[in-house]
Every structure is written in C-alpha cells, then in structure tokens.
Amino acid sequence: MQIRSIENVEIKNKRVILRTDFNVPLKGNKIQDDFKITRAFATIEKLLNDGNQLVIVSHLGRPSGKRVKALSLAPVAKFLSLKLKDVKIRFVTEKLSRDLVKRINKMEERIILLENMRYEKGEDKNDQQLAKLLADCGDVFVNEAFAACHRAMASMVAITKFLPSYAGLNLAHEYKYLTKSLSPQKPAIAIIGGSKIETKINFIKKLSKIYDAVLIGGGLANTLLFAQKYEVGASLYDKDYLKLAKTLLRLKNVVVPMDVVISDSKMLRVRVADVGNNKSLCNKQEKIFDIGPKTMKHYADFIKISKFILWNGPMGLFEQKKFSHGTMVVAKAIGARAKGKAIGIAGGGETLYAIDLAKSGKYYDFISGGGGAMLEFMEGKVLPGIKPLLKK
Template sequence: MPMKSLKTADVKNKTVIARVDLDTPLGKDSSGNIIVRDDYRLQRILPTIQWLASHKAKTVVIGHLRRPKGWDKDKSLLPVAQTMADLLKLKFIVIDEKVERLPHYDIPHVFFFAEDFRAEKSKRLLKDLNPGDIAVLENIRFYPEEEKDSEKFARELASLGEIYVNDSFATVYHANQVSIMRLATLLPHYAGFELEKETKILSQVLATPERPYLMMIGGVKLSEKLAAMSGILNHCDSVIVGGGIATLFYLAQGYEVGKSLAEKSKIVEAKDILRNYKSKIHLPVDVVVARSPEEEKSIRVTKPDEVSPEEMILDIGPETIKKYSEIIREAKTVLWSGPMGLFENKHFAHGTKALGRLFASRSQGLSFGIAGGGDTLAAIKMLGVGEDIDHLSTGGSSMLQYLSGIKLPGIEVLKD
C-alpha cells in the first residue's frame, strides 16, 4: 500500500502539523549571532510548506536540531525558523513570554513559538493562526518525551492539529520518536513532497538499478553503516571502501591500524561481511598516514599492513585512487555514502576530492549517481558539484537502510 500523497488532502482552513527536517548546520556571523550556514535541507522542504500555505492551511511546523539535553539555547530553532521565513519571503515574528496576543495581518507570516507548546498561552495563540500562517515550534528534542515514545506527549502534540504530514526523510528510520510514529496513528496522515520524491527515486534504484551497481562507502559512522552494508551488498555488484569502514576491515584482517578511529566492538560483524561478500569488496591498496592530523612532517603513503602503532590512517593513497577510479568508470549506478578520509584537512582530502569529482562528472548521463549523509553532502558542497549529481538524499541512515531493503517505520506508518 503506498503512502497517501499530500496532494490528495483537503487542508483549507485546517491546522496541519508538518514534521520536517530542520537539522541544519549552524555557525556565527561577524557579530557572534548564530546563523544557518547551509540552507540546503530547508530548500528541500519548501515545496511542502508553500503548498500548505497556498492551500490556506494553518501550518504548525515541528522538527529537531542536533541532540540537546533539555532546553539548550545553542540548539534553538530560532535561526532556522528565521531562515525559513527569509526563503519563503514572509515576515517573521517571535512569540515569546512578552507576547500575549497573536498579531493578525492581511498576508501570511511565520511565527516562531519560543515557549513550551503545552503552555495554555501557546495553545491559545496557536488556535488563533490565520489560514496561510506558519508556526514553527521550538526544537522537539528539547522535550525528553519525544524520544521515549510517550503516548501522553503524543496526544498533547496531536491536539494542536487536525492533519499530520511527514516530510522528514532523514528521520523515518527512528521507531521510537513521537513526532515520527505516534502522530501518524492519532491523525489523518500524508507524505510530504520531499518524502515522496526520496522514496520514489530510491525505490527505483532498489528494484531495478542499471548495472554494474557500485557503492562507495566511507566515513566514521560504522554502527549505522555496517548494518545497512550487508543488505546493500545483496543488491549491488561491488563496493569500494575508505575512511573508518576500511580501517575496521583492516582490524578484522589482523592488521595494525595504530591510533586510527575504529569501533573494535564491530570486528566480528566486519569479519562476517568480509567472509560472505569477499568477491564484491575492494579495500585500499595504499593509505595516507600520519602521527596526527596536525603533524604534517609525519605524513607518508604506505601499504595497509605497514602502519605503525603511532600512526593514524587518514586517507586513501594514490594507487587506490587510481584503482577505484577505474571501478567507478565502469559503473552505471553509483551510491556514495561517506568520505574516503579526513577531507576537512587539505592534506587528507585527495581521495575524497578525486573520487567525488569523478563521481559527479559521470552522473546525469554516464551513470546514475546518488549521494547522502551529512559528511558526504559537506564534501560535495566543498567541491561545488551538487548540481551535477542525479540525486542528493537528505537522509544518510534512512537512505542506506532503504536501499538495503529494510522497512523504515516512519514510512510504513504512513501507509495504512
């Protein structure tokens, strides 16, 4: 059963709770104010928010930012809501303890509710929204109940609206979050346009990828990636490995990896993957190491089995770049998840840059290119090749799990 599309919903004059992806990178301007550094994820949810506003819905936006412990002003959604209003070209007003009445205007506004939505004043003001208005609630993870599957909290949140829309692909793999799961069971529910787009494209890759189908995997989020990697290996033809994933496989083979980042608790799992899919997995034949990222004079290229206890593996080597480039050129579908090394440091960015540029240059024609995950998208932004790639997924873990064939709970709950 497919998810119900938002286009089929009657939202006029109704209050719609929209769960979207607001987890954007933040920074500070010259005055020390916290600002959004990259509005890419906000750009992706605009079609859903704009559609709701144009169809005269009263939209209550909920989302998260990072993993706060309680009400942490450094993880407030205030700058994110401000940027959303700027992108929508709407006036922005903060509703805080000083505001007792919701101002009304002839044109829609974006209101940021800085206080607890459960307060009587907040509930009263939210009911006073005009059709077309957009209210952004404070970081949903400020509430510990959000990640405890609290039914009471879910009902309090659901009482704010009449319809629920999920447009946050990045979070649909979570099974215990109220705003992803519980709300969909309490209200008529629909999939937003970004969620629909993600699942449509990834479903095609999962079912009928053009072959050879290659996966490029790196980065350091080993726990999440290893679990999905086994599933994807059942579907793809080959995998080229870098980053912390490669280091873990070296450990599984008994190699010395020195001070390299690696989750030793995952060695058994890595051994199983190597044993079951050995013919599909390509590991680096040379690596770039150093005593630390800061010790430039200690940088050298060596074979994977010749790393000293004092060194760290920080990038793939030139021979590996050459070998991996040949494999990429033969592929017709390429999935990229995770950098090949410590790309934030120019001395260890060569692998990520070389393969990233090649990956992008072959997309939209010679192969179908998909990339996802925060570090991967950051590397793509650094290279300036985002527009060349067929599909950039906003969800790293969700993308990998979906392409491994795992049923994602936040999607399944929208299907009934």
C-alpha cells in the same frame, strides 16, 4: 509499496501540521549549515500556494524534555523570516498545552513555528497524549523529516493516528530513490566510507547481496586492513569489531584499498604505501588518512562502467586538503557519470559536505538528507516514520 504524498492529493485551505527536520548545526545563535531547512522549502511553498496555514514542528539536538536555551529554534525562526519575507511567521515558545492549542487555532499567521519538540517530555517516548494535543492544532499531517524517520517520536508517528497523513515532496523523493537503490540497474556499485564499522556492518552486508561491488574507504577500510593483520599504527579503526570485519572480508565483492596515504601525527610528512605482501603499512606514530592514487583510479574505473552508484561516507580526512583527494575523486567521478549514463545517489552528513566542497551536487540524481535513517532503510527496515504513510 507506494507512499501517500502531497504530490498525489489535493490539500487546500487547511491547517497543516508540517513535521520538519530543522536539526541544524548552530554556533551560538548562527546557523552553520541551512541545507535541512532549505530542503523543506519546496513543500512549504506548495502548501502555502494551495492556501494552507502551516504549523511547523521540528526538533533540535537532544534536550531530553528540558528547555535548553542553546537548543531553541529561535535562530530557525529568524532564518525563516529572512528567507520567506512575504510570509507572516509567528514563533511560539510556550510549552504545548490545551490552552495553547486553543490559541494556536485562532492565530492568523500563515506559518506558526512551534518551539523544539524535544522540550516536550513525551516526544521521544512517542506519547499519544502529546500527539493528540499537537494533532488538535491542525486538519492534516505532513511529514518532511526523512532524516528522523528511524526514530519513533510523538510528532512523527503517534500523531498519524489522529490525522490524515502524507509525505512531503522531499520525503517522497527520498523514498522513491532509496527504494530504487534496493533493486538497482546493473552494473551497480556502492562506495562506503566513514569512520565506524559498527554502524555500517549490516548495511555493507545487505549491499553486498544487491550490488556488483562494494568499495570501502575511510576508517572502515582501516578496520578491514587491521583485520587482515596489516599494521595501521595510530590510524582510526574499530578494534572491537574485528571478528565482524573478517566476515566482510569473506565477501568476494567487497573491495578494499590497493594503497593508502599515510602521515605522521603532525601531518607534516606524507607518503603512499601499497597494500601488498608487506604487512607493515604504518609505524606506531603514523596514521592512514586517505586512499592512495592506485585506489582512486581503481574506484574511478568502477564508477565509469556503472549504471547505478550509491555513495555514503568519505574516503579519508577530506577536511584537510592534503588528504581530500580520494573523496574528491569519488565525488567528481560520480557527478560526471550521474544524470545520464548512470543514476548517482549519495547520503550522509559528511558525504553531503564533501559533495558541496567538490561543487558537484547539481550533477547527482539525488542526495539523501538521511544518515542513520538512510542506513536503516537500506538494511531493509520499515522506518517508524515511514510506515504510517505507506498505502495499504
């Protein structure tokens, strides 16, 4: 199905409710990573250039209806003012009310940023009264918050009952590329890493039906190795999901590491162990921190012959340089293949950080800003935030 997007409709001289995902990491009042904010700039600039006034809405953290000072959008307001110097911006900190709506409708600033929507008790309940209040602040609704589309929130789902609703530029691209990833050009591979198998088991099962191979790394691989009765010592793995891990091992196109990088708890002594007949990979004090060199080459060989590559999750503890090699090999190998010989797509917070460290982001066809939303979309679910935007 196609999605209604601002790319395909003329929205001019309107007051637009723009739902963004400015849920950025903060340290005090300083933004640590502005990726989610700058990702929305293309949509913001298009709407402003078409003469619209914007009422920008976002959430930050999980204040659960309470006004938690540390989760204020004040740092975001400051960031927007610095980056959009020629645009008048007003930051509204008050609780949403009928009186505030009347005043918002009289404001003349080109951008009005509302305070954290999760300060409102009805936001996470998809409350229609809250959504109607918000809808009365504008003429049109635009959703540019793909990463939150798997949550039914008043400012994202219920509001669509009251206003004409469209996808922002980036959300439309998310939908386009992730839809492609559900029917990829062959040969196609998926590379899945990260720590918890519980959040990705259905994702991996779905991919195994679509992709020629699903290559596993990170803590997920540790769990699969433990399910094969390898001794993984103090490594990160999900012991509560061993039965489910064994179901993945029965899938012929799920590929586990051929060798792993192991170290002690202080990360002083590093060694490589083959995954073979000897089940004693680690002693009790050791941990697996990365895929080994044979696996790196093996995975790179898969990438070299593929026409479609999907990546979600690091191969190891890439934040530590000595254990970053597996993740960096994957990041750079996909970058070398994408935008030409293959379509290369990646997603997930840690994956984005790894691609940034590898300085290879510009070589990917698309990088998804969604974590949980991407996983649920790829599992075949119709996300609550996407459903109202689909053309009937």
